[in-house]
Amino acid sequence: MKKYKLTIEYDGTDFSGWQIQPKDRTVEGVLEEAFSKVLQQDIDLIGQGRTDAGVHARGQVADVLIPKDKDLEKVLLGVNGLVGDEIQVMHFEEVPEPFHSRFDAIGREYEYTITTRPMPLLRHTTWALRQPVELDILEDCAALLNGEFDFAGFSKFNEDNFTTLCDIQRSLFETEGEVIRYRIRANRFLRNMVRRLVGTMVRVAQGKMSMDDFKTALENPDAEIPTYTAPARGLVLEKVFYKK
Structure with missing residues (x-):
């Protein structure tokens, strides 16, 4: 697995915040579902922190582990297509395994x-x-x-x-x-x-x-x-x- 740092932009108007919740639609939940569909396996996003319902982001950061044999550019094309215009992963870079979006900020x-x-x-x-x-x-x-x-x-x-x-x-x-x-x-x-x-x-x-x-x-x-x-x-x- 390789670890990547993602920079994410989203319009939070119709989301119940960033963090996954059992019943509500959240940014993290929609992204994880899209990654899992594209990669055909469960994927866990680690966000730098939460944003509340209705709050937007131009530079939210999350890290994710992706199988080494996957081309992340192609993966993100699929993910961005699935999540629609409300959310887009704008940038990615490979980071060392110890990197943590929240604790390293x-x-x-x-x-x-x-x-x-x-x-x-x-x-x-x-x-x-x-x-x-x-x-x-x-x-x-x-x-x-x-x-x-x-x-x-x-x-x-x-x-x-x-x-x-x-x-x-x-x-x-x-x-x-x-x-x-x-x-x-x-x-x-x-x-x-x-x-x-x-x-x-x-x-x-x-x-x-x-x-x-x-x-x-x-x-x-x-x-x-x-x-x-x-x-x-x-x-x-x-x-x-x-x-x-």
């Missing part, structure tokens, strides 16, 4: 897209705001996030978390006309973390929450200050980083 980058009015053509990949936001306040909120913080107050509880500390290396908003993009890169992310950060920052920028409360929630996760979750559809996993 040193960073991830997400992008969240907001529009300042409903845009029908972007409705599946953006959050359309119905009320105005102060862009300078969004930028101030984002600037506060650079560094290491305990994000327990901005995440959904997960008993598998060995720590809720995350080191943010990049956090900024970029505006182009009626489109606002938030980019965030960190060594790791907690479940719902990016969406809760975005939702809460928007609340602050709409005057529905004070900057002091946002700072307190960031600095003291036990403060029990309510946070707000942005819709899944605006979130895209952009890239996963590994040591060279």
Whole structure:
């Protein structure tokens, strides 16, 4: 068997997230089924991490073991044909046997897209705001996030978390006309973390929450200050980083 690292793009609108579930349609489940049909044997994909229902990816990473006698380019032509336009394996490379998509990752980058009015053509990949936001306040909120913080107050509880500390290396908003993009890169992310950060920052920028409360929630996760979750559809996993 040879191990390959796959880079996968998908529209998560009609999926119940990445991770296989017993009854629901997931990205991992559809891909594994396609690989198994093409190769005529059971195949196990190992993803770098999960994405929630409705979240998209431009750079999801998974690793897979493929029989040595198979031409992976031909295998992927078959897989991409079976999974349809919602999912595509965009790139592959052979990696050493010890490689692990999740445990070898040193960073991830997400992008969240907001529009300042409903845009029908972007409705599946953006959050359309119905009320105005102060862009300078969004930028101030984002600037506060650079560094290491305990994000327990901005995440959904997960008993598998060995720590809720995350080191943010990049956090900024970029505006182009009626489109606002938030980019965030960190060594790791907690479940719902990016969406809760975005939702809460928007609340602050709409005057529905004070900057002091946002700072307190960031600095003291036990403060029990309510946070707000942005819709899944605006979130895209952009890239996963590994040591060279």
